[in-house]
Amino acid sequence: MRIGEKLQQYRWAEEIAGQLERELAPLLGAEPVIPAEPGGWWHQYVCPEHHTELLFDPLEEDATEFLCPYGCALHGEPYRGAWLVMKHQSCARFALEAAALYAAGRGRRYADWSAGVLLRYAEQFPKYPVHPEAEGWMLKGRAFHQALTEAIWATTLLRAGLLLTDEGYEFAEAEKLDLFFAMLEESMTQARKLLAEEQGKPESNYTAWLNAALACVYARNRDETKMRELVDGFAGLKHHLTIGVNPDQMEYEGTTYYHVFVLRAYFIAAEMAERFGIDLYAARGEQGQSFEGMLDVLADLANERGELPALHDGPYRRVPYSREIAETVEIGYARYGKAGCVPILREAYRYMYGSPQRAGLEALLYGQGSWEPDARSEDEAQAKQRGSRLLETSGFVIGRRPGGRLSFYADYGPHGGSHGHDDKLHLTIAGRDGWLAPELGMVPYGSGLRKDWYACAQSHNTVAVNNRSQAAHTGELVRYEDGESGTYVWLRSTEAYPGCRLERHLWLTDRWLLDWFVAELDSEATIDWWMHSPRLEPAYRRELWQPPANRLLDDGEGPYRFVRPLAEWTAGSGESVCSVEMSAAAGGEGAALSMLAPPGSRIMLAETPGPADNPARSMNGLLHRQHGTSASFVTAYSDSSRPAAFAGPEAAAAGTRAVELSWPGERWRARLDPAEGLRLERI
Structure with a gap:
């Protein structure tokens, strides 16, 4: 549907056109200005003290001082080069906005301004050198350190040019654009050959974007022969769908961000191929991979609020990422009409606007x-009826009961390579109002916290041994059962630490979640169970919480140097159950966490770095520490007004294999058998 038709049919389209006019008003009074310098690497646009992305004003014509949200002022490189990346990308985005307003019938001046941006880049691009300051591992670009960044930027400019042409606009100096896009084609083709053939990495997410950029060039040049070669050839669109996406429909690196990243590139390429009558929206990989299946994964990953978990590398959230989500899911919703898209779109727009x-x-x-307002109740009601899902190849389990209070995401699969985390058997928990125990995401790669905290086991809701992070490895799914009484998951890891076996048992019902984590080692060790939440507060007998005995949890050299103990729970007479209240960052309904505390164990409430969008905004961590050759961590999560009670003669004993847990009106017996796993019966 063309933009002009949307304005006639939808009130929201007319309102948005007015919004974009106001955004562009400060720019339309002058000729377009683009940077004469090439950009660097965006990931270095981060404060070295607060590890937060630096502030960026897209209307600022030039910048020599770069501020973090906490007032730090930075100068010179690498911040200048990273700022230039943001600036070049904003110029391309403004060109596309102006083209969209021309298509919306707002006047030729928008087309002329958009065309002016393209022509200035056409004049400047040949002057950029193949980037001499790019790092050795990068595929080098001209306008940026990376050919990847160049491909993304190029698709925005090319889509702007195509939109203008579609609306009948004629460029005054088309020969300059011909040279510009010919150089882009040559650059993208060389990078693609180097990556896919010489380096042997055709499955890379880079390939998807190099393909998307080339598809835009071929669409602009009306070159059907090259487009068909790109669709059907080695490392082409269909081949990449087979090798870059797992049979369970998750992008092969197992990261939500790069899943969106690749699907967005696919949709851009499909839009271009459609100009030649080629339908890629219905394409299938050799194991059934499809764009629609990838969209379904996003719908299943989203919590009830519409937030996507930051599995492995990827930002917790930032405005450019929300734009990518909105674009990808809007295209998917328009093509496939999935109700599960609506909560994701609502959350993306909520965060941006x-x-x-x-x-x-x-x-x-x-x-x-x-979908506003009439379709809202139907869409959201359908989304709330989702059940559990196993992404077996990627190694994720989504535990969800239709209409249930809690849902969980557990990670046991492949490490994820350069984008993976040391997080096997990690648990993410969501309530009805957002994340209660989230994935923290990843800071820009230029931050030292990337490897020192956010990729480490201690920043995840899993177990760490002897103050060390886990080894990069793949865990195992022992059992997955999804029936009327609940969803049961049994996960195992044997390679996180030498001589160590970790097992996590999760049982989810409509009202509560039981989490039973067992560690067994060949020799004595300190075994730490972690749970991170936006806010944790003692929920029962606050007098049992005392100042911590030690402000340092290790020698101050490892990940624990970022952890500040706040309080320590000390078991009183007859006390073996510690309860805290978990709250979501967005507020609303929380949950009660109740854990058994065997004799000799320590439970500490700590302050830890916050989610990756703002590490300086601290959050809470709950550390349950045991020492020995084995440890058993038994925890129940439920409605915050109904903390679980544990009973039974062995309930608090180290190595216990049987407990009773109860809430008002219900009581259960849980038994953990080494061969049969976790079994529950109501009593």
Whole structure:
């Protein structure tokens, strides 16, 4: 559907066109200005003290001082080069916005301004050298350190040019654009050959974007022969779908961010191929991989609020990422009409604009239909009826009961390579109002906290041994059962530490989750069970919480140097159950966490770095520490007004294999058998 038709059909489209006019108003009074310098690497646009992304104003014409949200002022490289990346990308985005307003009938001046951006880049691009300061591992670009960044930027410029042409605009100096896009084609082709053939990495997410950029060039040049070769050839669109996406429909690196990243590139390529009558929206990989299947994975990963978990590398959240989500999911929603897309879109727009209504460029370009307000109840009701899902190849389990209070995400699969974390048997927990125990995401790669904290086991909701992070490895799914009484998952890891076996048993019902984690080692060790939450507060007998005996949890050299103990729970007479209240970052309904504390164990409440979008905004960590050759961590999560009670003669004993747990009106017996796993019966 063309933009002009949307304005006639949807009220939201007309409102968004007005919004974009206001955004571009400060720029339209002058000729477009682009940087004469090439950009560097965006990941270095981060404060070295607070590890937070630096502030960026897209309307600032030039910058020599770069501020972090906490007031730090930085100068010179690498911040200048990283700022230039943001600036070049914003110039391309403004060109696309102006083209969209021309298509919306707002006047030729928008087309002329958009065309002016393209022509200035056409003049400047040949002057950029193949980047001499790019790091050795990078595929080098001209306008940026990386050919990957160049491909993404190029697709935005090319889509702007195509939109203008589609609306009948004629470029005055088309020969300059011909040279520009010919150079881009040559650069993208060389990078693709180097990556896919010489380096032997055709499955890389880079390949998807090099393909998308080339597809845009071929569409602009009306070159059907090259487009068909790109679709069907080695490392082409269909081949990449087979090798870059797992049979369970998750991008092969097992990271939510790169899943969105690759699907967005696929949709751009499909849009270009459709100009030649080639339908890639229905394409299938050799194991059934499809764009629609990838979209379904996103819908299943999202919590009830519509937030996506930051599995492995990827930002917790930032505005550019939310734009990528909005674009990808809007295209998917328009093509496949999946109700599960709506909560994701609402959350993306809520984060960008403060309201869960359509807004901004992505909505105007790609949005179709209307899910506000009439369709809201139907869409959200359908989304809440989702059940559990196993992503077996990627190694993730989503535990969810239709209409249930809690849901969980457990990670046992492949490490994820350069984008993986030391997080096997990690547990993410969501309530109805957002994350209660989230994935923290990943800071920009230029931050030292990337490997020192956010990739380490201690920043995840799993077990760490002897103050060390886990080894990179793959865990094992022993059992997955999803029936009327609940969802049961049994996970195992034997390679996280030498001579160590870790097992996690999860049992989810409509009202509560039981988490039973067992560690067995060949020799005595300190075994730490971690649970991170936006806010944790003692929920029962606060007098049992005392100042911590030690402010340091290790020698101060490893990940624990970022942890500050706040309080320590000391078991009183007859006390063996510690309860705290977990709250979501967005507020609303929380959960009660109740854990058994065997004699000799220590439970500490600590302050830890916050989610990766703002590490300096601390959050809470709960550390349950045991020492020996074995440890058993038994924890129940439930409605915050109903903390679990544990009973039974062995309930608090080290190595216990049987407990009774109860809430008002219900009581259960749980037994853990080494061969049969966890079994529950109501009593």
